[in-house]
Structures are given as structure tokens and as C-alpha cells.
Amino acid sequence: MSKHKSSSESATGELLQALAEPTRQKIVEVLLKDGELTAAQICEHFRVSNPAISQHLRVLRESGAVVVEKRAQYRVYSVNPDAIVELENWTHALRKMWERRFEALGRVLDKKRVESEEKGG
Amino acid sequence: MKGGEVMTRDIEITWIYDAPVESVWNAWKDVNTLRQFWGPSGCKFIEFSVDFRVGGKYLYCTQFPDGRRVWVTGIYKKIVPNRELVFTDAFSDENGNIVPATSVGLDPAVPLEREAVVMLEPFQDGTKMKFLFRGVQRAMPEEHSDIAYTELCKSFARLSAIIERKS
Numbered sequence: 001m002s003k004h005k006s007s008s009e010s011a012t013g014e015l016l017q018a019l020a021e022p023t024r025q026k027i028v029e030v031l032l033k034d035g036e037l038t039a040a041q042i043c044e045h046f047r048v049s050n051p052a053i054s055q056h057l058r059v060l061r062e063s064g065a066v067v068v069e070k071r072a073q074y075r076v077y078s079v080n081p082d083a084i085v086e087l088e089n090w091t092h093a094l095r096k097m098w099e100r101r102f103e104a105l106g107r108v109l110d111k112k113r114v115e116s117e118e119k120g121g
Numbered sequence: 122m123k124g125g126e127v128m129t130r131d132i133e134i135t136w137i138y139d140a141p142v143e144s145v146w147n148a149w150k151d152v153n154t155l156r157q158f159w160g161p162s163g164c165k166f167i168e169f170s171v172d173f174r175v176g177g178k179y180l181y182c183t184q185f186p187d188g189r190r191v192w193v194t195g196i197y198k199k200i201v202p203n204r205e206l207v208f209t210d211a212f213s214d215e216n217g218n219i220v221p222a223t224s225v226g227l228d229p230a231v232p233l234e235r236e237a238v239v240m241l242e243p244f245q246d247g248t249k250m251k252f253l254f255r256g257v258q259r260a261m262p263e264e265h266s267d268i269a270y271t272e273l274c275k276s277f278a279r280l281s282a283i284i285e286r287k288s
Contacts, residue, residue: 043268053268055264
């Protein structure tokens with residue numbers, strides 16, 4: 001629950017941590033499906049099984065995964081598009097890193113193959 | 122709205138009843154009426170005891186549709202008949218010992234005790250009820266308030282159905 005984020009990495013970390021919990025994943029999915037919901041409407045989706053929705057909503061809001069907008073007496077929650085972009089950027093960076101590693105691995109394998117072909121004559 | 126601090130919100134609801142002040146007042150002191158309108162929707166009261174006097178205690182147990190049971194207790198702080206009622210609200214064990222919100226699976230940011238203020242006044246042919254709900258030790262986190270707000274409105278609507286004149 002830190003108030004300051006020193007880098008974009010820690011913001012991503014907070015996002016991933018928030019989304020690691022199954023109920024919170026489900027809340028985000030429900031919000032993606034329905035667009036905008038009040039806290040009470042979100043609760044309706046979990047009516048029987050989960051009393052801690054307000055806590056999960058708070059964690060999601062603090063991590064930046066969801067945003068809240070005030071409408072008259074109600075506050076409506078929706079998925080923060082910036083959070084999705086942030087996750088996308090992160091997975092994109094991961095993929096780039098893996099691609100570079102695979103390229104390097106490919107070069108090593110190619111070299112080995114050439115060597116063994118030369119040896120085998 | 123991204124940030125670490127717990128955002129807080131007190132609840133304030135004004136409800137108009139098409140019923141005399143005495144009817145609304147009696148609903149708050151009569152356990153049989155309380156059982157019908159108070160508490161979260163879809164739940165039923167297993168037990169409900171009320172000692173309606175200043176310093177008196179109430180204790181109830183409400184059962185959720187999934188079988189989960191939650192005990193709630195409080196003390197009547199102020200009683201001015203037909204005018205004002207102040208009582209505390211806290212989660213407890215079955216003996217009325219206060220327990221933190223976390224022990225019923227709620228947000229740790231929810232204060233140990235809450236305080237409710239009911240203010241009544243005649244309004245046109247009926248009654249205006251002003252209801253305040255706030256944290257005692259600290260303010261209530263807004264997500265909890267948002268959910269409580271909706272549940273309270275449902276409660277007050279149930280009371281309307283019970284006490285309003287049938288036309």
C-alpha cells in the first residue's frame with residue numbers, strides 16, 4: 001500500500017500482485033464484461049461466496065487496476081485502460097527478451113550443426 | 122484515482138416515510154419490526170435481543186444464504202423518543218464480545234465499531250428520517266461504505282413496505 005511508486009516496474013508488480021488473487025481476477029473479468037458497476041452490483045456477482053469484496057476492490061483500486069468515478073450518490077468502478085496497456089507493455093518486453101534469447105540459442109545451434117557437419121565430413 | 126491512501130466515506134441517507142413519526146420510532150425499538158427490515162438483504166435473523174435503554178445492549182445473529190453466520194452487537198448511546206436514536210454497531214462473537222471486521226472476512230480497514238444516528242421529524246403528512254453511519258475509531262473505507270449504503274437503502278425500503286399506510 002505504498003503511496004509512492006519509484007518506477008514503472010513496481011507499478012507493474014503491484015498490478016500483477018493485485019491480479020494474482022482469483023476473486024480479484026473475477027472482479028476484473030466481470031467489470032470487463034459489464035463495463036461499469038457499483039460496489040454493490042459487483043457484490044451481487046459474489047453474493048453467496050465472498051464477504052471481502054470491498055477489500056478486494058480497494059486493493060484493485062490502489063494498484064491502479066480499476067478506476068472509480070463518482071456519479072451522484074454512487075461510485076462506479078471500471079477497468080483502468082492504462083493498467084491493461086501497462087501489462088501489455090510488460091508482456092511485450094518479456095516476449096522481446098525471449099525472442100532475443102531464442103535468436104541467440106538459434107545462432108549457437110546453427111554453429112554447433114555446422115561444426116558437427118564439418119567434423120563428420 | 123490511483124493511489125495508496127484509504128479513501129473514506131461516511132453514509133448519510135434521508136428517507137421519507139408515509140407514516141407518522143411514532144410508527145418509524147417504534148420500528149427501531151421493537152425487535153419484531155427490526156427483524157423484518159434491518160440487516161443485509163437475503164439474510165435471516167437466528168437470534169435478536171434488544172435492551173432498549175441508554176447503555177443497553179443489542180445482539181443479533183444473521184445467517185447468509187450460504188449458511189455463514191455473523192453476530193453483531195451494539196450499545197444504545199442516546200434515546201430521545203420520536204426524535205433521535207444513536208447506537209453503535211460492531212461485529213462480535215455469540216457472547217457479544219467485539220471482534221474485528223477481519224474475523225468475519227471483511228476489509229481490515231473497516232473500523233472496529235461504527236455509529237448510527239437516526240433523526241426523525243414530521244414532514245408533510247409523514248416522517249423525514251435522516252440516517253448517519255460512520256466509523257468510530259476511524260472513518261469507513263469507501264468501498265465498504267458503498268456496499269453498506271445500498272444495503273441500508275434496501276432496509277429502509279423494506280421498512281416503508283411494513284409501516285406505510287395501505288391505500
